[in-house]
Amino acid sequence: MTVQEVGTPRKRSEDARLITGRTRWTDNMTPAGTLHVAFLRSPFAHARITGVATAPAKERPGVVAVFSGQDFAAEQGSLPCAWVVTEDMKHPAHPPMAVDEVRYVGEPVACVVARDKAAAIDALEEIDVDYEPLSAVVDMEAAIADGADLVHEDLGTNKSYTWVFENGDLDAAMRDAPVVLERRFVQQRLIPTAMEPRSVLCVPEGDEFTLYSATQIPHILRLMLATVTEIPEHRIRVVAPDVGGGFGSKLQVYGEEVLALLLARRLGRPVKWTETRSEGNMTVHHGRDQIQRLTLAAERDGRIRGLKVELLADMGAYLMLVTPGIPLLGAFMFNGIYKMDALSFTCTGVFTTKTPTDAYRGAGRPEATFAIERMMDELAHELGIDPIEVRRRNWIAHEEFPYETIAGLTYDTGNYEAATDKALELFEYDKLRAEQADRRERRDPVQLGIGVSTFTEMCGLAPSRVLGSLSYGAGGWEHASVRVLPSGKVEVVTGSSPHGQGHATAWAQITADRLGVPFEDVKVLHGDTAISPKGMDTYGSRSLTVGGVALFSACEKVVDKARKVAAHLLEASEQDLEFSGGRFSVRGVQEEGKTIQEVALAAFAAHDLPDGIEPSLDSDATFDPENFSFPHGTHLCAAEVDTETGMVKLRKYVAVDDVGKVVNPLIVEGQVHGGLAQGIAQALYEEAVYDADGNLTTTTMADYLVPSAADLPTFTTDRTETPATSNPMGVKGVGEAGTIASTPAVVNAIVDALRPYGVHDVRMPCTPERVWRAMRAEEKPAAAEPGAGGGLGSAGGDQ
Numbered sequence: 001m002t003v004q005e006v007g008t009p010r011k012r013s014e015d016a017r018l019i020t021g022r023t024r025w026t027d028n029m030t031p032a033g034t035l036h037v038a039f040l041r042s043p044f045a046h047a048r049i050t051g052v053a054t055a056p057a058k059e060r061p062g063v064v065a066v067f068s069g070q071d072f073a074a075e076q077g078s079l080p081c082a083w084v085v086t087e088d089m090k091h092p093a094h095p096p097m098a099v100d101e102v103r104y105v106g107e108p109v110a111c112v113v114a115r116d117k118a119a120a121i122d123a124l125e126e127i128d129v130d131y132e133p134l135s136a137v138v139d140m141e142a143a144i145a146d147g148a149d150l151v152h153e154d155l156g157t158n159k160s161y162t163w164v165f166e167n168g169d170l171d172a173a174m175r176d177a178p179v180v181l182e183r184r185f186v187q188q189r190l191i192p193t194a195m196e197p198r199s200v201l202c203v204p205e206g207d208e209f210t211l212y213s214a215t216q217i218p219h220i221l222r223l224m225l226a227t228v229t230e231i232p233e234h235r236i237r238v239v240a241p242d243v244g245g246g247f248g249s250k251l252q253v254y255g256e257e258v259l260a261l262l263l264a265r266r267l268g269r270p271v272k273w274t275e276t277r278s279e280g281n282m283t284v285h286h287g288r289d290q291i292q293r294l295t296l297a298a299e300r301d302g303r304i305r306g307l308k309v310e311l312l313a314d315m316g317a318y319l320m321l322v323t324p325g326i327p328l329l330g331a332f333m334f335n336g337i338y339k340m341d342a343l344s345f346t347c348t349g350v351f352t353t354k355t356p357t358d359a360y361r362g363a364g365r366p367e368a369t370f371a372i373e374r375m376m377d378e379l380a381h382e383l384g385i386d387p388i389e390v391r392r393r394n395w396i397a398h399e400e401f402p403y404e405t406i407a408g409l410t411y412d413t414g415n416y417e418a419a420t421d422k423a424l425e426l427f428e429y430d431k432l433r434a435e436q437a438d439r440r441e442r443r444d445p446v447q448l449g450i451g452v453s454t455f456t457e458m459c460g461l462a463p464s465r466v467l468g469s470l471s472y473g474a475g476g477w478e479h480a481s482v483r484v485l486p487s488g489k490v491e492v493v494t495g496s497s498p499h500g501q502g503h504a505t506a507w508a509q510i511t512a513d514r515l516g517v518p519f520e521d522v523k524v525l526h527g528d529t530a531i532s533p534k535g536m537d538t539y540g541s542r543s544l545t546v547g548g549v550a551l552f553s554a555c556e557k558v559v560d561k562a563r564k565v566a567a568h569l570l571e572a573s574e575q576d577l578e579f580s581g582g583r584f585s586v587r588g589v590q591e592e593g594k595t596i597q598e599v600a601l602a603a604f605a606a607h608d609l610p611d612g613i614e615p616s617l618d619s620d621a622t623f624d625p626e627n628f629s630f631p632h633g634t635h636l637c638a639a640e641v642d643t644e645t646g647m648v649k650l651r652k653y654v655a656v657d658d659v660g661k662v663v664n665p666l667i668v669e670g671q672v673h674g675g676l677a678q679g680i681a682q683a684l685y686e687e688a689v690y691d692a693d694g695n696l697t698t699t700t701m702a703d704y705l706v707p708s709a710a711d712l713p714t715f716t717t718d719r720t721e722t723p724a725t726s727n728p729m730g731v732k733g734v735g736e737a738g739t740i741a742s743t744p745a746v747v748n749a750i751v752d753a754l755r756p757y758g759v760h761d762v763r764m765p766c767t768p769e770r771v772w773r774a775m776r777a778e779e780k781p782a783a784a785e786p787g788a789g790g791g792l793g794s795a796g797g798d799q
Contacts, residue, residue: 005509005519009666014504024241026199026212027274034201035064037263037273038120039256040110040127041282042102045138045353045694046151047131049100052110057126060112062119065267066127068110069097072262077228079318080253082473083325089161090351092152094318096228096255102131103151103317104355105695106282108255113263113271136694140291140312140350151317151351160315160349161324165331167406168342173306177297181378187367188764189289189314189688191281191698192360193706194499196244198284199274200257202264209264210237213257216250216499217537220474222529224253224321225261236261240527243499247678248359249284250499251539252321278699286688287360289314290327290367296375302383302390306342309334309371315349316356323356324349325472329364329458332407336372337416337456337632338394343406353694359539361678362736365457366743373453373744374751374761381755387452387748388420388429395454402725409458411630413722415658416454423634423656426716432638432652440756448651449639449753453745456632459733460726461540462625478542479534480551481620482511482558486604488597490515490522493620495535496547497527501735502667503543507551509663510729514555515596516582534622541631541733544663549727550623557619562599565617568610569594569602629724631732633657635741639749643757646772648684648750650713655741657717660724660732668734672717675738681707682739683746687765705765 017023052068069076072095079094097108110127114120135149142148143158151158174180201212209231215221218238226233243250256273264271275283295308313327331345380390396403398415405411429450436448461467462476479495492507508522525531538547559579566584567574570592577584585593594602599617602608606615638652655672662668685705689697698704723730743764750766751759754775762774 005512006663008509008664010505010509010519010664011666012502012505013508014502018242025196025244026201026214026241029201029212030272031203031270034270034272035113035115035267036117036120037260037271038112038117038124039108040124040129041279042098042105042107042109044102044131044133045105045136046134047102048134049098049102049109049129050132051130053128054110056128057112057123060119060123060126062115063112063123064115065113066110066123069095069099072097072259073099075229075262076258079255079258080224080227080321081319081323083322084471085163085324085328086161089324090155090157090159091319092155096258103353106279106355111259113267136692137351137353138690138692138694140314140352143350143352144348151353158351160319160351162346162348163328165345166343167408168306170306170308170342170344173342174295174297177305178300179298179379179382181296181375181382183294183375183378183761185292185294185371185374185761186763187288187290187292187370188682189357190287190360190682190686191688191704192247192249192284192287193704194245194247194249197275197277197280198250198254198256200260201270201272202260203270204264204268208235208237209261210239211257211261212239212241214243214250215240216243216246216497216539218497218527218529219495219535219537221253221257225258228258229261231261231265237530239529240497246499247361248287248363248539251359252285277701281699281704282355282696285320285358286316286355287357288367289357292367292371294371294375296379298379300383302379302385302393304338304340304394306340307334309345311347313347313349314354314357315351316354317351318356320356320358323358325470326357326359326364327367328470330368332409333365333368333458334372335406336369337396337414337454338372339396340406354690355696361675361739363540365736366679366740369453369455369457369740370744373455374748377452377748377751378760388424391452391454410627411456412627412725414456414630414632415720415722416632416634418720419632419656419658420454420634422718422720423636423654426656426718427636427652427654429636445642445644447641447643447753447756449641449749449751451637451639451745451747451749451752453635453741453748455635455741456630457733457736457740458628458630459541459736460545460625460629461542462546463627464624475536475624476542476546477622477624478536478547478550479620479622480547480554482551482554482618484558484596484600484617486601488517488521488600490517492522492524492551493532494524494526494547494551495532495537496543497535497538498543499538501538501543501671502664506544506663506667507548510548510551511555514552515558516580517596541735543735544731545629545724545727545733546623546625548663548731549625549729550621552729553621553623554619557621558617561617561619562596564610564613565603566594566599569599569608625726627726629660629726629732631657631659631734631737633737633741635745637745637749639746639753641750641753641771643775646768646770646775648766648768648771650680650746652716653713654716655738656720657734657737658720658722658732659734659737660721661730662719662721663731669717671734672738673715675736676715676742677707677712679739679742680712680746683743683764683766685711685765
């Protein structure tokens with residue numbers, strides 16, 4: 001009996017070699033003759049470079065060459081930005097190695113190439129750079145004030161762009177609204193912190209180059225390297241070997257990748273660079289960093305009338321690959337799962353002398369979800385309504401799908417009621433509310449808070465036409481091909497390049513089911529532009545919903561080809577053939593038939609093929625969906641807050657997600673758990689901190705707090721299932737769901753615990769100090785009445 005693979009919680013086939021180290025990380029590879037690169041980086045946030053003396057460094061043992069930015073000025077070009085969000089967007093040149101001016105701490109100004117890594121690092125001490133310090137620009141609000149110091153003097157402003165989206169009559173929605181809430185939230189800057197640091201190895205082969213990189217985007221990187229360096233694209237091969245995490249940080253074209261290529265060309269030798277953790281904290285693009293001003297108008301019964309969103313988004317010093325578009329991805333998600341009459345969104349991108357920002361897990365959607373879910377709790381408190389109830393009064397009912405939102409998106413399917421009901425049951429919501437009331441009555445020093453997050457997200461980054469309408473520089477399609485070998489084994493080639501998501505397992509499961517072959521007979525190839533020449537790579541929860549569906553379609557084409565050959569071999573009509581469990585048989589005749597493996601061998605031999613049929617079952621397909629996919633869910637968090645110390649302990653966390661049809665439940669669980677860890681980390685632990693001079697003070701793992709398993713609770717997870725209609729597999733994305741949903745759930749729980757103390761917000765991360773300060777910024781009321789407080793502003797938000 002054929003095993004149904006899709007839906008089976010199969011352990012990942014790639015894990016055995018990954019966790020035992022029997023694999024290929026970029027840093028594991030050192031071809032004969034490899035030279036090692038170390039970069040000298042600016043210690044100033046902003047300064048003119050008036051001179052670079054490299055001669056002493058060239059005399060150090062083992063040093064082969066030393067270069068300044070000036071040495072590459074004529075050939076290094078400018079790092080690309082593929083998302084020009086407005087016609088008047090300010091887009092300064094971004095040299096891979098600074099030439100005349102540095103604009104953030106860590107920007108490279110020179111490099112040493114040596115026979116070993118230690119020699120290269122040691123020689124950096126001999127390079128003498130003369131700097132003329134300039135003013136740092138660190139605060140976004142100050143940066144756009146009149147008379148502010150400029151990051152780029154030639155631009156005449158620190159504003160990169162202002163992007164506006166409006167739908168509905170906001171003035172009418174706000175006019176005479178019984179309830180108007182105004183809040184200011186801060187999305188702190190985050191550092192992605194992938195397990196594997198960035199690493200690059202470039203191997204020259206005559207006038208051709210193979211670049212190995214720990215990247216999420218081998219196909220995009222290849223094109224952009226050709227564009228920047230003017231080396232013909234067909235002479236560049238990019239390989240993403242096994243990649244240990246990315247979270248968006250490796251969705252980038254970095255200066256070190258460009259320079260490795262240029263150095264290999266200039267020296268004619270393999271060139272390699274791997275970052276240190278401190279180096280990475282300064283130079284890997286950062287995430288989030290927004291100031292959100294929100295105004296919500298509602299009826300007295302809790303129905304939302306309209307929402308106004310005003311964002312300041314920190315671009316950092318330069319615009320990288322998709323930097324300006326990241327906050328705009330959230331523009332269509334601020335309404336969340338809720339119905340409203342009007343939405344106004346304005347985002348201003350701001351230059352500062354900090355590391356550039358770009359995509360980080362969720363990319364604009366977590367920021368939007370945080371804002372609307374925090375506002376829903378604020379509305380519930382203002383009206384004295386249970387947070388679940390106020391959501392029920394506003395969300396899209398399951399019978400209303402498909403539903404066109406106020407943001408102009410069409411949500412195809414969903415059932416928020418089912419996910420919420422299941423979550424409430426698993427969470428024991430009423431029981432915890434009763435305990436909360438008891439603790440408040442007893443004035444227990446450890447208060448209990450309950451946080452709610454009912455969310456949806458726009459993922460499966462596509463379709464191409466929509467991306468084009470947003471001026472995005474590429475499409476959102478994905479490609480796959482299936483090769484059926486003469487032995488009946490199968491090779492799958494995918495343009496989606498994994499960095500920990502389990503493609504080798506899930507893609508083999510899809511193929512095994514569609515072709516009726518054993519799971520073990522399928523090999524998945526990826527991440528090499530010479531093997532997989534077509535692809536748009538991995539980000540935005542698009543691997544399964546776009547790349548997996550492309551594979552599904554390619555498998556269907558294989559079966560269609562095989563059907564023609566099988567009909568000829570069985571002397572039957574194609575219409576009379578059934579295909580099940582990997583075997584073609586004539587309808588009603590069970591004794592005879594041909595397996596797809598037998599058909600593949602016959603096609604290879606080509607001794608007896610019907611006229612006009614090529615001797616191959618190989619097929620490929622490209623899928624470009626007509627709509628995004630919209631997973632959703634309900635996350636509930638119970639947090640205990642010690643009012644004497646500010647310490648927060650997560651006591652219980654329940655996540656019920658709806659990601660459509662599930663290919664591998666075990667992989668889904670892993671994705672949810674990882675996402676929860678990152679979202680909770682934003683709420684409680686992580687923050688990239690700069691001082692007034694623009695120095696990053698969180699450059700080590702001792703300063704930048706990433707939680708371990710011991711810092712997190714046991715998660716209770718479950719699923720509901722409403723298949724997507726935007727693709728034939730009915731799948732939705734899951735890679736970012738946990739991150740998007742969990743941050744507001746945790747912060748809502750903390751604020752809920754502190755309501756009796758008049759606290760309406762605690763700025764993230766909610767450290768014990770910030771919690772303690774937020775409490776003492778308010779006077780305790782005489783009694784802890786439900787619905788008390790709720791005025792304007794953020795009581796603890798700036799602590």
